[in-house]
Amino acid sequence: MSKKTLIPIGPYHPLQEEPELFKLYCDGEIVKDIKWETGYNHRGIEKLSESKTYEQVFFLVERICGICSNSHPFAFANAVEEIANIEITNRTKYIRSIIAELERIHSHLLWVGLAGHFLGYNTVFMWAWKYREPTLDLFEMITGNRNSYGMFKVGGVRRDIEESKIPVIQNVLDDIKKKTDLLAGAVMDDPVIHARTKGVGILTLQDVIDYGAVGPTARASGLEIDVRKDDPYAAYPLVNWKVITAQAGDVFAKAEVRLLEMYESISIIEQCLAGLKKEKEGDIEVKVREIPEGIGNGRAEAPRGEVFHFVMSDGSTSPVRHKIRAPSYVNIATFRKSCIGQTIADATISLAAVDPCYCCTERMAVAYDIHSGKKILNAEELISISVKRTREIKDSD
Amino acid sequence: MGFKSYCFKKSLWVFHFGGASCNNCDIEILDCLTPRHDLERFGILLVGSIRHADVLLVNGIINHHDKERLIEIYNQAPKPILVVAIGACGCTGGLFTESYTFAGPVDKVIPVNAYVPGCPPKPEAIIAGIVKLVNNS
Ligand code: SF4
Numbered sequence: 290m291s292k293k294t295l296i297p298i299g300p301y302h303p304l305q306e307e308p309e310l311f312k313l314y315c316d317g318e319i320v321k322d323i324k325w326e327t328g329y330n331h332r333g334i335e336k337l338s339e340s341k342t343y344e345q346v347f348f349l350v351e352r353i354c355g356i357c358s359n360s361h362p363f364a365f366a367n368a369v370e371e372i373a374n375i376e377i378t379n380r381t382k383y384i385r386s387i388i389a390e391l392e393r394i395h396s397h398l399l400w401v402g403l404a405g406h407f408l409g410y411n412t413v414f415m416w417a418w419k420y421r422e423p424t425l426d427l428f429e430m431i432t433g434n435r436n437s438y439g440m441f442k443v444g445g446v447r448r449d450i451e452e453s454k455i456p457v458i459q460n461v462l463d464d465i466k467k468k469t470d471l472l473a474g475a476v477m478d479d480p481v482i483h484a485r486t487k488g489v490g491i492l493t494l495q496d497v498i499d500y501g502a503v504g505p506t507a508r509a510s511g512l513e514i515d516v517r518k519d520d521p522y523a524a525y526p527l528v529n530w531k532v533i534t535a536q537a538g539d540v541f542a543k544a545e546v547r548l549l550e551m552y553e554s555i556s557i558i559e560q561c562l563a564g565l566k567k568e569k570e571g572d573i574e575v576k577v578r579e580i581p582e583g584i585g586n587g588r589a590e591a592p593r594g595e596v597f598h599f600v601m602s603d604g605s606t607s608p609v610r611h612k613i614r615a616p617s618y619v620n621i622a623t624f625r626k627s628c629i630g631q632t633i634a635d636a637t638i639s640l641a642a643v644d645p646c647y648c649c650t651e652r653m654a655v656a657y658d659i660h661s662g663k664k665i666l667n668a669e670e671l672i673s674i675s676v677k678r679t680r681e682i683k684d685s686d
Numbered sequence: 687m688g689f690k691s692y693c694f695k696k697s698l699w700v701f702h703f704g705g706a707s708c709n710n711c712d713i714e715i716l717d718c719l720t721p722r723h724d725l726e727r728f729g730i731l732l733v734g735s736i737r738h739a740d741v742l743l744v745n746g747i748i749n750h751h752d753k754e755r756l757i758e759i760y761n762q763a764p765k766p767i768l769v770v771a772i773g774a775c776g777c778t779g780g781l782f783t784e785s786y787t788f789a790g791p792v793d794k795v796i797p798v799n800a801y802v803p804g805c806p807p808k809p810e811a812i813i814a815g816i817v818k819l820v821n822n823s
Contacts, residue, residue: 300755301703301704301755301759302734306702306704306709306712306713306715306716307704307707307709307712308704308705308752328751329705329706329749329751329752329755330704330705330706330707330746330749331706331749331751331787332706332747332749332782332785332787332788333782333785333786333787334785336785336786337781337782337784337785340784348781349781352708352710352780352781352805353708354708354709355707355708355709355710355711355712355713355806356709356710356713358708358710399713402720414720415720415721418716418717418720418721419720419721419722422722435714435806435808436710436713436714436806437708437710437805437806646709648706648707648708648709674786678784678785678786678788679784
């Protein structure tokens, strides 16, 4: 076997905003093996969630990931509402879906920008982020914050979208549509982008099935998978839209899927706005007295794929177990297929193509030392750490 | 004019350290550099190495995994360096103070010159924070 060179990327690297470490084992220009290390971002959210009330958990799950700060509460709300068997009002459904789709637009624009940045095409980066700003303004108008919206609660949403705001939203949507046309034109017709992304980082249909990939990563390889269609929730069964897929499975196809999805999102929002007009203003929550004992599964389609929350309740005010699975967790594993055999320059864009989000992925798992076969961290140890920490906090007060 | 204010009078170069954060603060920091706010007009530039930086922006809580790395990065920084803690997480730990991985807000680990609270702080707030810091140093 020839000698391999190790090229580390990260953990604090100008290319990435989040801390994570990739180790590319290269032979000359070609990547032969890839390993990644996370843990720089672990905050113990599942454990924290058990110490918070249901109302508080929404603010916690929102802060799992800033870009998906709507998808996590959405999935959590779905799970809790399944336990308590709550039927939400139509107005709530529309508002939830509007926020979710606005988030998809801003997230996809963000990705297009970052992908441009990874390719060394900073013009696209600057453009995409400029056109993303109006979406954030909309969020600020509707929810009061540019990110981390705080919109969800069990059985409803916290703020209404009043009649007077609808024309403003519509105006911004029209604007975004024009800008998306422009971006799509710039990206889809640019020979340089074609040369850099076509045939790069290919995932075949079989690969995405084997790795269990979700979201645009899977859809770009021709797998029609979308929670909004497969397990309809909120307003998605009430509006008309279609799942976008592409066949090639390369980076270009992923960009194409994301850009086309933005048009779908705009159309969903427009239909939801029309639906809002038919419902009574202010009808945005149902009273919830208690969360009974039981288990609930909540799913939601985040911009990156399926978010899954499992919640177990014993009838008290906080969950006894809360399990979270974010889409990047499964998507990241496809790196082994898409990056190995590529040149180093292409590997970076293949890494970026699944739109990985590490703060979502940082879940705790029990690890085994391969050499001794010993558990590195088991449940008791975790509990003892947690107890020790609680004591420390108590003492410091 | 003191040595410090002389150092920080012109083009500040910024290094960004994302601790255990939720990504929002990171994105708002990047947002400062994109066309709407465009900090590069003032010579403020995001650099790839701490060895070139005048300002170290830290956001997110610091967990046990990050702690030694942050200290290492701080030690590598050319002095004087301005350290800015961004966001509720960076300033106090915010929502995550009770977490088992929490190793302290930024100022427990390295000395901090300025705090920009908010979750996430708006880009305007980040810019205002840096301007205040430069004026006062
Ligand atoms: S302060 Fe808020 S937005 Fe910033 S990293 Fe912490 S949780 Fe995220």
